[in-house]
Amino acid sequence: MMKQFVFFALLVFILPFQLLAQHSISLKVTDKENKKALEGVNIIIENTQEGGITDINGELTLKNVSENSEIKISCLGYESKTVKASSPEILIELSKESIQLDEFTINATYTRPVKRAAEELYTGTEITSKGLEKLGIPAKSSVYNSINILPGIDVESQDAYGLSDKVMRLRGVRNYFGGLTIEGFPNYGIMPIGARDNIYDTENIDGIAVYKGATPADLGTATGNKGGALELIIKRPKEEFSVELDQTVGSSSFMRSFVRSDFGIPQTGTNAFVSYSYTLADKWKGEGKLGPRHNSMMGITKNIGEDFTLEIFTNYNNINRNSFRKLNYENAENIKEDYDITYNTELTGNPSEDVNYFDYNTGEFINKDIFGIVHYKLNEQIKTNLRMYYSGEDASYLETVQKGSNFLVFNRVRDIDRMGIIPEVSGKYRNLSYSAGYWFESCDNHASVYQKAIIPDGLKDLGYAYIVKKEKPGQIHSPYIKVSAKTGNFRFQAGLKAFNFHDAEGDIYQALSATELNSEPTEALHLDEINFFKLLPTAGVGYNITEKSQVYFNYGRNYMRPYMYSPIISLYIKNMDKFMSKGMTLQNIFDSWEMETSDNFDLGYRFSGKKISVNSSVFYAMHHDVLASVYNPEVNLDYYQNAGEMTSYGTDLEIYYYPVDEFSFFINPAYHKMSYNDDILRKDGATYSVIEVEGNQSPATPVFYFKAGGSYTWKGLSFAPMIRYTGERYGDATNIERVAPYTVIDANLSYTFKDISIFKDLAISCQLLNLTDEKYVGCIDVSDDSSNGSAVYYAGSPRTFLINVKALF
Numbered sequence: 001m002m003k004q005f006v007f008f009a010l011l012v013f014i015l016p017f018q019l020l021a022q023h024s025i026s027l028k029v030t031d032k033e034n035k036k037a038l039e040g041v042n043i044i045i046e047n048t049q050e051g052g053i054t055d056i057n058g059e060l061t062l063k064n065v066s067e068n069s070e071i072k073i074s075c076l077g078y079e080s081k082t083v084k085a086s087s088p089e090i091l092i093e094l095s096k097e098s099i100q101l102d103e104f105t106i107n108a109t110y111t112r113p114v115k116r117a118a119e120e121l122y123t124g125t126e127i128t129s130k131g132l133e134k135l136g137i138p139a140k141s142s143v144y145n146s147i148n149i150l151p152g153i154d155v156e157s158q159d160a161y162g163l164s165d166k167v168m169r170l171r172g173v174r175n176y177f178g179g180l181t182i183e184g185f186p187n188y189g190i191m192p193i194g195a196r197d198n199i200y201d202t203e204n205i206d207g208i209a210v211y212k213g214a215t216p217a218d219l220g221t222a223t224g225n226k227g228g229a230l231e232l233i234i235k236r237p238k239e240e241f242s243v244e245l246d247q248t249v250g251s252s253s254f255m256r257s258f259v260r261s262d263f264g265i266p267q268t269g270t271n272a273f274v275s276y277s278y279t280l281a282d283k284w285k286g287e288g289k290l291g292p293r294h295n296s297m298m299g300i301t302k303n304i305g306e307d308f309t310l311e312i313f314t315n316y317n318n319i320n321r322n323s324f325r326k327l328n329y330e331n332a333e334n335i336k337e338d339y340d341i342t343y344n345t346e347l348t349g350n351p352s353e354d355v356n357y358f359d360y361n362t363g364e365f366i367n368k369d370i371f372g373i374v375h376y377k378l379n380e381q382i383k384t385n386l387r388m389y390y391s392g393e394d395a396s397y398l399e400t401v402q403k404g405s406n407f408l409v410f411n412r413v414r415d416i417d418r419m420g421i422i423p424e425v426s427g428k429y430r431n432l433s434y435s436a437g438y439w440f441e442s443c444d445n446h447a448s449v450y451q452k453a454i455i456p457d458g459l460k461d462l463g464y465a466y467i468v469k470k471e472k473p474g475q476i477h478s479p480y481i482k483v484s485a486k487t488g489n490f491r492f493q494a495g496l497k498a499f500n501f502h503d504a505e506g507d508i509y510q511a512l513s514a515t516e517l518n519s520e521p522t523e524a525l526h527l528d529e530i531n532f533f534k535l536l537p538t539a540g541v542g543y544n545i546t547e548k549s550q551v552y553f554n555y556g557r558n559y560m561r562p563y564m565y566s567p568i569i570s571l572y573i574k575n576m577d578k579f580m581s582k583g584m585t586l587q588n589i590f591d592s593w594e595m596e597t598s599d600n601f602d603l604g605y606r607f608s609g610k611k612i613s614v615n616s617s618v619f620y621a622m623h624h625d626v627l628a629s630v631y632n633p634e635v636n637l638d639y640y641q642n643a644g645e646m647t648s649y650g651t652d653l654e655i656y657y658y659p660v661d662e663f664s665f666f667i668n669p670a671y672h673k674m675s676y677n678d679d680i681l682r683k684d685g686a687t688y689s690v691i692e693v694e695g696n697q698s699p700a701t702p703v704f705y706f707k708a709g710g711s712y713t714w715k716g717l718s719f720a721p722m723i724r725y726t727g728e729r730y731g732d733a734t735n736i737e738r739v740a741p742y743t744v745i746d747a748n749l750s751y752t753f754k755d756i757s758i759f760k761d762l763a764i765s766c767q768l769l770n771l772t773d774e775k776y777v778g779c780i781d782v783s784d785d786s787s788n789g790s791a792v793y794y795a796g797s798p799r800t801f802l803i804n805v806k807a808l809f
Contacts, residue, residue, distance in 0.1 A: 025065050025085055029058045029073060032093035035236075038075055039433075041094070042547075046070040046082070053486065055428040059380065074547070121493050121540030121552045122216065123602040123617045124228070125150055125654065126209040129235060132202045134720065136748055136767045137161060137248055137256065137802050141279060141293065143180065143197040143208060143230065144168040149707050151652040151670035152212050154726065156700070156779035158324045160769050160800040161254060161281055162198055163290040165323075167779055171212055171619065172648050172674035172701040173227025174784075177560045177596075179219060182232040183313075184422065185371055185389045186222035191414050191447040193223050193563040195230075196393070199317040199367040201277050203246065203258055204297050206235040212652065213600035213619055214538045214556020217480035217495035218424065220439055224560030226598050226623065234313055237273035237299050239264035242760075243809055250767075250802035254281040269303035284797055286342030287358045288322025309375040316368055323361040323399070324794055329737045332777050332793040339775045339795050351454040355400045355407040360454075363397020363412075382427035385437075391418045400454070407454040408462070415446040420476070436481040444473035447566070463514035466573060468527075470506035477502070491542035491552070496535065499595075501561050503530040508569065508586075524576060525569070525586050532595045534559050549607040560596040564627055564640040571639050578635050594642045598623040615654040622647055628785040631681040631688040638683045644785065646698070648674035662713050669706035674698040676733065680785060691787060693733040699791065700780040702727040702741070716752040721745065731780055731791035742776035742796070744769075761808040766801070773799040 029041045037058030044051035045065060054060045062071070065085045074080040078094040132139055132146055139146040142162025148155040152171050158164040168175040180187045180195030187195050202208075208230060215221065215229040246258040260275035275298075280291035299313045324342075331338040343358035354360070374386040393416040401408045424437030451462040477500045484493035505528055507521030536559055542552035572579055572586045579585070604617035626644030631637075650672035658664040675698060680691040697703060709722035724744050731737035750765030778796025 024061060024063045024088065025071075026059065026061045026089045027054070027071070027073075027092060028090075029054050029060075029075070029092045029094060031078075032095045035093075038078070038094060041073060041075040041078075044072045044074075045085075046072055055381070055433070057377070057380070057383065121491060121542045121554050122211050123213050123554065123604050123619070123652075124209065124211045125615060126207045129206045132205060132208070134748070136765070137250070137804065138769065140202050140256070140258070141198055141277075141295075142166065143195075143200065143202070143232065144175070146202055146205075146208055147210050147230070148724070149666075149668065149709070149722070150210060151654060151668040151707070152672070153210065154702060154705060156794075157797070158779050158794045159281075159284060159290060160251075160797040161256075161279070161290065163279065163281065163293060163319065163321060165779075166197065167700065167781060168197070169701055170210075170227040171621070171650065171652075172672050172698050174700075176563070177224050177226040179215065179221025179223075179225035179229030180232075181219050181221060181229065182369075183234055183371060183373065184218060184220055184231065184387060185369075185391075186220035186418075186420070186441070187391070188222040189393050189395075189414065189416055190445050190563075191412060191566065196367060198319070199295070199369075200232065200315060201258060201275060201295050201297065203244070203260060203277075204235050204273075204275055204299075206233045208232055212617070213558075213602045213621065214540070214554045215558065217482050217497040217536070217538060218422075218435065218437055218439075220420070220422065220441075220478075222441070222476070223563065224596070225558045226560045226596065227558075227621075234299060235273075236301055236311075237264070237271040238262040239266060239271050245807045246804065247806075248802055248804040250281075251800045252282045252284045254800075254802070255279070270300065271302075272298070272300045274298045283322060283324065283342075284800075285340055285795070286322075286325060287345040288343070288362065290321045291319060293317070293319040293321075307377040311371075311373040311375070313371045314369065318364070318366045320364045321362065322358055323363075325356065327793040327795065329731055329789070329791065329793065332731065332737070332739055332780075335740075335777055335795060336775045341795075347458070349456045351407040351456065354454050355402060357400070360398050360400045360409050363395065365397070366394045368392040381429070382425065385422075385424045385426070387422040387424070389418075389420055392416060409452040409454060409459060411450040411452070413448050413450070417444045417473075418442070431487060432483060432485045434481070434483045437479070439476065439478040439480070441476040442473045443476065449566075461514040463511045464517065465511060465570065466525075467509045467517055468506055468569070469509065469521075470504045472504045474504055475502045476500070489544040491540075491544070491550075493538075493540045495538040497538075499532075499534050499536055499559060499561075501532045501595075503527075503532075505529050508573075510573070524580060525573070527590070528587055530590055532561055532593075534595050534597060536597075548609055549605070551603075551605050553604075554602050556600045558598045558600060560598075562590075562593045562595065562627065565590075568640060571637070575635065575637060578637070582634050584635065589639070592641070593627075594625045596623065596625050596627065596642070611658060613654075613656040616652065618649075618651045620647075620649045626784070628676075628680060629682070629783075630785075631683050633688065636683065636686065643680070645677040646674060646784070647677055648672065648698075663710065665708075665710045667706060667708040669704070671704050672701060673703060674701055676785075680733075682787065691734060693785070696733060696735040697730055698784050699730050699732055699782040699786055702729050716754065718750045718752070719747070720749075721747045729777075729780060731782055731793065732786050732788040733784060734788055736788040737791060739777050739780065739793075742774055743772075744774055744776075744796075745771040747771060759807050759809045761806070763804075763806045765804045765806075767804065769800040769802070770796075770798060 029038045041054040052060050069085040072082050144155045144166050145162045154169045156167040176194035212228040215225050221229050241263045244260045248256045256279040258277040262273040264271040277295045279293040295317045297315045302310045344356050370390045372388045377383040395414045399410050420441035422439045426435035452459040480497040482495040508525035509517045536557045538556040540554035544550050600621045602617050602619045607614040623646040625642035627640045628644035629638045630643040652670045654668050656666045675695050676693045679694045681688045682691050704727040707724050711720040727741045729739045746769045748767045752763040776796045779794040782791035
């Protein structure tokens with residue numbers, strides 16, 4: 001009895017003190033480098049089963065925590081950390097896993113799995129700012145070159161520096177039909193339709209996320225995202241003052257200068273940066289320049305209290321450039337002999353020769369962007385964002401064309417003004433995360449072609465074939481919602497986007513002469529309002545097998561809005577009597593069009609260990625209502641109709657191996673098949689013939705290709721070689737024009753000095769591209785439905801040497 005009394009007395013005496021020693025703790029977890037909140041971080045009180053996972057704000061509250069408890073924090077891709085429960089509010093900054101690879105790894109600083117707020121089950125990879133830096137000069141002015149180490153990505157370029165036109169295929173789908181966004185804002189234009197990849201300096205980019213197949217519903221992918229989408233994240237300004245200087249010289253009189261300055265005014269909660277770059281190079285073959293290119297960017301972030309943040313970014317890009325000479329298939333077959341064929345440097349007075357005059361193939365391209373983002377946190381569970389933007393493009397470029405026995409110069413002009421707004425709310429309720437928003441854009445897109453004939457005395461004005469005038473700008477209305485949930489080791493997510501594109505009523509004015517348009521529109525060419533609408537669902541389920549491995553399955557419906565307006569208008573005007581005799585107006589053709597869609601399925605596996613990381617996926621996609629040029633017996637003509645169905649499937653694999661701290665190795669192979677499900681009918685004289693394309697590999701898409709590389713580091717010295725193999729491709733849908741495979745080897749040698757004189761870092765590097773001086777077909781410009789004889793080929797760039805000096809102070 002006495003023992004029980006003593007025990008009870010001790011319990012009564014000690015318990016209040018023990019309860020007083022327990023308290024609630026609010027934790028917030030952020031990325032140490034960019035200060036962004038980290039969602040999905042595992043937090044456990046040591047020696048207990050108590051804990052939880054941080055929400056979309058990186059926050060978690062733990063109750064009844066003993067004062068001497070230790071709390072373990074762990075997150076995929078970050079170093080784990082243990083802290084003591086020493087105060088009611090604890091800020092925890094996690095560093096990315098510091099595995100010294102020079103580090104092309106899934107879970108370290110050069111690449112990482114793509115993940116947006118409340119989502120982790122998409123297929124893809126993000127190239128980080130460190131990765132962009134290590135990829136060297138080709139990546140500094142080109143988004144596509146920046147992602148060319150990844151499987152599933154095939155980038156075809158005409159020059160080593162990313163200044164000329166490129167073709168990027170994501171799982172076989174050309175970049176015209178993919179999406180590119182910056183901070184969720186759409187990047188696109190017309191003539192040609194699609195993204196503009198070379199209008200940013202990637203030193204100002206914190207990461208590039210590559211989504212393959214299904215894409216998040218809140219990405220403003222504008223014209224389409226058939227194969228997937230890219231998202232650029234801007235590198236925010238730093239609070240402390242710093243200046244980054246970067247100077248490069250190289251082959252073909254290449255020169256690039258870049259400067260960025262960051263600064264903050266702590267007492268006002270304001271940070272800012274400003275950057276400028278100047279780039280110029282000779283074409284590596286023939287007369288003409290790539291540049292000058294001027295780029296400037298500015299960013300301001302301002303915190304107003306704890307819950308309100310304002311961000312403003314501007315970007316300006318202006319480039320003048322001459323084009324490279326187009327080659328035909330005969331040249332491509334004999335690329336080693338015809339590698340140096342280029343444009344003529346002088347006029348001869350012979351139109352058939354002057355069609356290849358270099359200064360008839362040149363242009364100027366100007367892009368202007370302003371982005372504004374307002375963040376407001378309503379409470380601990382709900383936050384809102386308001387994104388606003390303006391994007392403008394002015395371009396004028398010359399291109400020579402042969403039509404029958406006529407040799408022409410086309411002056412293509414585009415004048416694009418887009419502005420939009422995207423309000424969004426996101427939050428968390430228990431284990432459910434959600435976000436919903438509405439994307440609106442007003443797009444005033446003008447494009448025209450002024451024609452001139454090449455004659456012995458020079459050029460003769462032919463004028464505009466026609467001009468399209470719309471009553472008002474087009475509009476995009478696209479509400480979306482996303483949800484995700486976690487229960488145990490399972491992960492779930494779903495999304496739905498409604499995409500509605502409204503093209504306004506308009507008229508077409510035909511030319512009376514080279515200098516005069518008809519003051520009255522052509523009645524038969526009147527265009528009514530056109531609306532295209534699709535529902536685009538996404539869904540995914542994942543299971544965390546262990547703390548470092550995950551298997552997932554996702555589905556997403558993607559889209560591509562119609563785009564072949566100009567070819568149809570030209571064809572209709574040329575054959576108006578034939579169409580009218582069958583009662584077919586131009587509007588009838590456009591009314592028959594549907595938006596292209598694709599159903600994408602992915603099964604993936606991720607593993608992130610200390611010595612090896614793996615990111616793999618198997619995919620299958622069905623592309624519906626593909627616009628293809630096919631035969632219509634009513635008018636005995638070929639023109640673009642939604643007559644194509646295509647199937648693609650394959651596998652992407654990323655393997656990163658790092659046996660010791662000083663050495664790393666990666667290999668990223670890919671296998672892709674993409675083809676039409678049926679043959680195509682084409683005009684053949686007074687009737688038609690069958691073009692046998694069923695089951696053939698899509699043009700310009702290699703079946704097999706891989707990238708591999710390694711890195712050795714010792715103190716400040718780093719050596720990183722890389723090899724890219726591209727398998728055989730075809731220049732036509734009939735697979736007659738076979739293009740040989742090629743292999744390119746690059747190498748980068750650098751040395752970094754730390755804290756030398758006034759510099760925090762001073763790095764000197766040498767980069768050698770195409771080490772073996774391989775002569776190969778670098779780019780194939782072709783449509784998926786093209787017959788043989790339609791493709792345009794370009795030679796790939798030769799051996800290129802670069803020296804770079806970068807200073808940070």
